Amino acid sequence: MGFSVTFWGTRGSIPTPGPSTKRFGGDTSCVELRAGETVLVCDAGTGLRKLGAELLRRSSPVVVHLFLSHPHWDHIQGFPFFTPAYVPTTVMNVYCVAGGQERLRDLLSGQMQPDYFPIRFSDLGAKIERRDLQLGANDVDGVRVTTMPLTHPGTSFGFAFEYEGAKVVYATDNEIDLTFEHPERVQDDLDAPRPIPEALVEFVRDADLLIADGQYTDEEYPTKIGWGHARATTLVDLAITAGVKKLAIFHHDPLHDDARVDSIVESCCERAMRLGGDGLRIFGAREGFELRIG
Amino acid sequence: MADEENDPDLTVLQTALTPEMRKALRAAHLLRLVSGPGAPRDVRLITERVVVGRAIDADITIVSPRVSRHHAAFEKTAEGFTCRDLDSANGTWVAGVEVASAALRDGDTVQLGDALFEYYER
Numbered sequence: 001m002g003f004s005v006t007f008w009g010t011r012g013s014i015p016t017p018g019p020s021t022k023r024f025g026g027d028t029s030c031v032e033l034r035a036g037e038t039v040l041v042c043d044a045g046t047g048l049r050k051l052g053a054e055l056l057r058r059s060s061p062v063v064v065h066l067f068l069s070h071p072h073w074d075h076i077q078g079f080p081f082f083t084p085a086y087v088p089t090t091v092m093n094v095y096c097v098a099g100g101q102e103r104l105r106d107l108l109s110g111q112m113q114p115d116y117f118p119i120r121f122s123d124l125g126a127k128i129e130r131r132d133l134q135l136g137a138n139d140v141d142g143v144r145v146t147t148m149p150l151t152h153p154g155t156s157f158g159f160a161f162e163y164e165g166a167k168v169v170y171a172t173d174n175e176i177d178l179t180f181e182h183p184e185r186v187q188d189d190l191d192a193p194r195p196i197p198e199a200l201v202e203f204v205r206d207a208d209l210l211i212a213d214g215q216y217t218d219e220e221y222p223t224k225i226g227w228g229h230a231r232a233t234t235l236v237d238l239a240i241t242a243g244v245k246k247l248a249i250f251h252h253d254p255l256h257d258d259a260r261v262d263s264i265v266e267s268c269c270e271r272a273m274r275l276g277g278d279g280l281r282i283f284g285a286r287e288g289f290e291l292r293i294g
Numbered sequence: 295m296a297d298e299e300n301d302p303d304l305t306v307l308q309t310a311l312t313p314e315m316r317k318a319l320r321a322a323h324l325l326r327l328v329s330g331p332g333a334p335r336d337v338r339l340i341t342e343r344v345v346v347g348r349a350i351d352a353d354i355t356i357v358s359p360r361v362s363r364h365h366a367a368f369e370k371t372a373e374g375f376t377c378r379d380l381d382s383a384n385g386t387w388v389a390g391v392e393v394a395s396a397a398l399r400d401g402d403t404v405q406l407g408d409a410l411f412e413y414y415e416r
Contacts, residue, residue: 290396
């Protein structure tokens with residue numbers, strides 16, 4: 001069965017369906033990893049809805065391991081529309097990272113209070129289990145899952161998944177520019193290598209695939225400092241420093257149409273060439289793309 | 295969207311079709327082989343599944359050592375077509391990315407060995 005990744009939602013902040021976003025997609029964050037028979041899902045943005053339909057088509061009962069980076073809308077809004085959650089034979093393991101995600105399940109169910117949604121969380125038919133993750137390494141059904149807090153208002157968590165010698169890192173909603181702490185230097189020599197937090201480099205080290213938030217362009221970032229997202233070009237520095245093989249630019253800005261995402265990817269490729277990262281493959285995460293890992 | 299005026303296969307085929315079938319053919323998505331063995335060639339995706347490969351029983355046969363016997367399949371979905379790699383030796387690349395499968399969008403390139411296709415929605 002191997003190890004694979006499928007993108008079900010790649011957009012950040014708010015869904016943006018329509019002809020101008022048709023290629024990269026308009027659904028918000030949701031990525032499926034399959035490790036043998038094990039299904040692991042990163043985030044429950046609106047992309048989760050289509051994944052639910054696909055899981056029911058594939059097999060029964062549905063068993064999923066759900067990892068939520070954080071409870072902002074674009075990462076949980078698909079949950080009430082995840083059809084398998086209404087099926088009694090479904091098992092959903094929802095993971096909470098100790099030291100930051102204890103309230104996660106409450107926040108997930110909170111969006112299903114009657115003021116927001118007609119069906120209560122307690123009425124869902126599926127068996128929904130809260131599972132705890134430690135900061136650092138954990139074992140989930142034979143997959144090594146490592147967690148790390150990221151830089152985002154309210155904190156987001158990144159997850160590294162290792163299976164049969166291959167590694168995928170999901171790190172979204174993460175303002176990786178260290179200039180975050182020195183806004184006056186954000187425009188300093190944009191072509192120079194940028195400092196990256198060492199702990200993040202080690203977390204990402206030797207990944208076969210890094211899925212990372214690259215929401216902003218270099219031009220946009222100076223007015224968005226502190227919003228908790230990265231300029232895409234800085235991901236190139238991270239990927240090269242950490243020895244990443246493939247970089248998927250993720251969490252596309254809702255104001256960016258397909259052509260703009262193309263230009264962001266192109267600027268990242270140019271930066272990689274300048275920094276000597278010829279072997280690094282860079283692409284825009286796109287709904288409906290399934291990749292084999294390793 | 296690609297033009298169909300210079301498509302001899304389509305012209306010949308249409309003479310044997312009912313008006314309804316001709317209408318369906320015109321509405322079908324298009325796979326255009328733009329470079330590689332056999333190019334140029336247009337193929338209408340009128341069936342649920344179209345297999346491309348080197349084998350003689352492939353729906354679209356590409357005579358090339360870089361193309362696997364059954365290299366990739368184009369499968370109809372509610373939203374169009376998905377291209378699925380069939381464990382080929384040289385991989386399937388959609389829009390420059392090596393994929394196990396990909397939901398295709400208008401104008402996508404699909405590289406199978408040395409055969410380069412373009413996909414157009416109608």
